[in-house]
Amino acid sequence: MTPRPAVFFDRDGVVNLSPGAGYVLSWNDFHFSPGLIAALRLCKTRGYATILVTSQQGVGKGLMTQADLDQIHDQMQRALTTEHAAFDAIYACTCLSTDPDCTCRKPSPEMIHRAAAEHHLDLTRSLLVGDYDRDIQMAIHAGLPTTIRILADDHPATVPATHTLPGTDTLASLLDTLLP
Numbered sequence: 001m002t003p004r005p006a007v008f009f010d011r012d013g014v015v016n017l018s019p020g021a022g023y024v025l026s027w028n029d030f031h032f033s034p035g036l037i038a039a040l041r042l043c044k045t046r047g048y049a050t051i052l053v054t055s056q057q058g059v060g061k062g063l064m065t066q067a068d069l070d071q072i073h074d075q076m077q078r079a080l081t082t083e084h085a086a087f088d089a090i091y092a093c094t095c096l097s098t099d100p101d102c103t104c105r106k107p108s109p110e111m112i113h114r115a116a117a118e119h120h121l122d123l124t125r126s127l128l129v130g131d132y133d134r135d136i137q138m139a140i141h142a143g144l145p146t147t148i149r150i151l152a153d154d155h156p157a158t159v160p161a162t163h164t165l166p167g168t169d170t171l172a173s174l175l176d177t178l179l180p
């Protein structure tokens with residue numbers, strides 16, 4: 001079986017509207033970003049796996065449980081399934097940013113490497129969409145050739161990405177030009 005290319009998506013600020021300085025603690029706080037579902041559907045129709053890679057240290061901080069996070073992701077997947085746009089896999093680092101034993105937190109490429117091994121992905125043809133520097137750095141560390149940054153109001157863009165968009169509403173049209 002030939003390895004598949006993938007598009008990796010950061011969650012907060014990309015898949016769903018940024019919760020700002022806080023956390024999405026329940027499904028009620030989760031709102032899909034404009035145009036995101038169309039972008040996911042496009043990836044699928046072009047034969048790309050879609051993989052969510054997210055940092056959720058609200059679990060590590062005890063603000064929510066792993067079960068709470070899993071429930072949000074179950075609801076998200078259910079909503080996306082009705083749109084034929086569900087993620088093929090979800091990877092979440094729930095460690096505290098201060099945890100010295102954590103190996104998965106961005107900009108570590110660990111979540112991308114795990115996804116590649118578990119889903120037979122071709123990273124040399126894969127992309128990442130993120131809004132923070134550590135998303136872009138993770139992609140660079142994993143050797144992805146293409147990165148797309150969604151500009152965030154609350155975060156300076158210092159690590160250069162291959163492409164930069166002011167918002168998610170034009171993501172599907174950019175992917176349409178990038179994905180063969």
Ligand SMILES: [Mg+2]
Pocket residue numbers: 010011012013014130131132
């Ligand atoms: Mg983000």
